[in-house]
Amino acid sequence: MASIANYEMVIGLEVHVELKTATKLFCNCPTTFGAEPNTQCCPVCLGMPGTLPVLNEQAVNYAIMAGLATNCQITHFSIEDRKNYFYPDLPKAYQISQLDLPLCHDGYIDIETEKGDAKRIGINRIHIEEDAGKLIHEDSKGTFIDCNRGGVPLIEIVSEPDIRSAEEANAYLQKLRAIILYTGVSDCKMNEGSMRCDVNLSVRKKGETSLGTRTEMKNLNSFQFIMKAIEYEFKRQVESVEAGEAIVQETRRFDQQSGKTFSMRTKGDADDYRYFPDPDLAPIRISEERLRDLSSKIPVLPDQRKQEYVKQYEMTPYAAEQITMQKEISDYFEAVVENTNYPVLAANLIQTEVMRLLTQDEVDIPISAANFAGLVQMTGDGKINSSTSKKVLNMLWEKDQNPVELVRKEGLEQINDKDELIEIARQVVTEQPKLTADYRKGKTAVLQALVGQVMKKTSGRANPVIIKEAMVEILEETEEQA
Numbered sequence: 001m002a003s004i005a006n007y008e009m010v011i012g013l014e015v016h017v018e019l020k021t022a023t024k025l026f027c028n029c030p031t032t033f034g035a036e037p038n039t040q041c042c043p044v045c046l047g048m049p050g051t052l053p054v055l056n057e058q059a060v061n062y063a064i065m066a067g068l069a070t071n072c073q074i075t076h077f078s079i080e081d082r083k084n085y086f087y088p089d090l091p092k093a094y095q096i097s098q099l100d101l102p103l104c105h106d107g108y109i110d111i112e113t114e115k116g117d118a119k120r121i122g123i124n125r126i127h128i129e130e131d132a133g134k135l136i137h138e139d140s141k142g143t144f145i146d147c148n149r150g151g152v153p154l155i156e157i158v159s160e161p162d163i164r165s166a167e168e169a170n171a172y173l174q175k176l177r178a179i180i181l182y183t184g185v186s187d188c189k190m191n192e193g194s195m196r197c198d199v200n201l202s203v204r205k206k207g208e209t210s211l212g213t214r215t216e217m218k219n220l221n222s223f224q225f226i227m228k229a230i231e232y233e234f235k236r237q238v239e240s241v242e243a244g245e246a247i248v249q250e251t252r253r254f255d256q257q258s259g260k261t262f263s264m265r266t267k268g269d270a271d272d273y274r275y276f277p278d279p280d281l282a283p284i285r286i287s288e289e290r291l292r293d294l295s296s297k298i299p300v301l302p303d304q305r306k307q308e309y310v311k312q313y314e315m316t317p318y319a320a321e322q323i324t325m326q327k328e329i330s331d332y333f334e335a336v337v338e339n340t341n342y343p344v345l346a347a348n349l350i351q352t353e354v355m356r357l358l359t360q361d362e363v364d365i366p367i368s369a370a371n372f373a374g375l376v377q378m379t380g381d382g383k384i385n386s387s388t389s390k391k392v393l394n395m396l397w398e399k400d401q402n403p404v405e406l407v408r409k410e411g412l413e414q415i416n417d418k419d420e421l422i423e424i425a426r427q428v429v430t431e432q433p434k435l436t437a438d439y440r441k442g443k444t445a446v447l448q449a450l451v452g453q454v455m456k457k458t459s460g461r462a463n464p465v466i467i468k469e470a471m472v473e474i475l476e477e478t479e480e481q482a
């Protein structure tokens with residue numbers, strides 16, 4: 001029996017992103033999140049008979065900017081279509097979307113996984129559409145409808161089926177989110193639903209080129225769940241194929257509690273939505289001038305910054321990718337490196353300690369760039385060791401202040417004086433006859449424990465490189481004497 005290693009997964013992602021316009025796609029209702037249910041609706045977005053939609057030009061501009069930032073071709077002539085279906089959160093019984101002539105098509109983004117694999121993922125299309133309302137299920141009372149979200153502008157970004165692992169899916173989504181955030185067209189908050197992801201997944205034996213039957217997992221709203229859902233669904237499909245069962249084309253629901261996917265509804269080759277061009281809306285024509293104007297609004301994007309960092313600061317591509325993912329963090333890093341000679345050290349501290357201290361989606365670092373640079377400089381110059389550096393960073397996080405003065409006040413300077421360290425090391429050797437004997441018997445791994453004792457005696461301030469040298473010297477001379 002063939003194992004799971006003989007199979008590969010083929011994944012395409014459909015990502016919905018809410019655009020950050022002040023008003024909805026076809027009316028003047030506000031789009032703010034979290035308002036009282038049904039307070040941000042009007043006859044147009046409620047689909048009352050006799051009303052007419054008016055296209056929000058800013059939403060079109062934002063969609064085009066997202067397309068430009070993801071290397072898409074922008075169409076000069078685009079139309080909007082009605083996608084007809086009935087569901088309680090859609091009072092019009094059709095959604096205005098785009099079928100044959102999307103605004104943007106044939107783009108790509110480049111990703112870098114943690115293992116250092118670089119890859120280009122194709123973007124099939126980006127189209128504009130309106131969001132539906134929301135159903136609120138309350139166990140005892142029933143289900144309620146909130147139409148505030150109905151009519152909020154969305155773009156749907158459809159990838160090519162180029163993704164082959166959960167890690168690649170994660171890297172793609174993170175990168176896509178970073179690019180959209182840089183352009184400022186959406187806040188991409190997964191926890192508020194302004195970025196949602198559908199995963200299309202099929203399996204095939206490695207080396208095959210045809211596509212298997214795929215399932216779709218809808219509305220996943222955290223990177224972690226997306227990866228879990230992919231891993232589970234891959235395994236489930238491989239087991240089915242191995243057992244000789246056919247994969248059913250269907251929509252599946254991912255259950256966060258159990259980590260499993262469940263069948264929701266099967267579907268035929270294509271849903272029949274009876275698409276047709278919306279007769280109430282004129283075609284969208286995009287002039288060269290408008291495209292030029294929008295191109296000029298695209299800022300320096302994460303990939304450009306990443307390449308600069310790799311070249312200028314000799315960072316690894318993965319480290320540079322991590323730092324540039326959030327524009328605010330990247331801006332902060334650039335402000336820090338202006339005031340220190342140790343950019344790589346600054347990047348390391350940001351990637352480890354700062355990222356750990358920032359909670360999810362938070363980007364405000366409560367330490368001024370000048371003070372952070374001062375800390376990095378002292379660390380690079382050997383005035384404090386790396387563990388003190390982390391300690392001081394945590395202190396600055398609590399209360400931003402001059403790190404040089406703080407280190408002096410708290411007596412945290414690194415002890416670099418070799419004579420002083422030799423003396424302490426000798427004390428440790430005398431006090432630890434067992435460890436010393438072990439070392440002499442060849443268990444050199446105990447060196448770390450002996451160094452740790454010196455660290456303890458100096459409240460963690462000793463220069464670890466010098467102690468290690470001093471300790472080895474003392475142990476070897478003791479050995480000769482013995």
Ligand SMILES: [Zn+2]
Nearest residue numbers: 027029042045
């Ligand atoms: Zn409205």
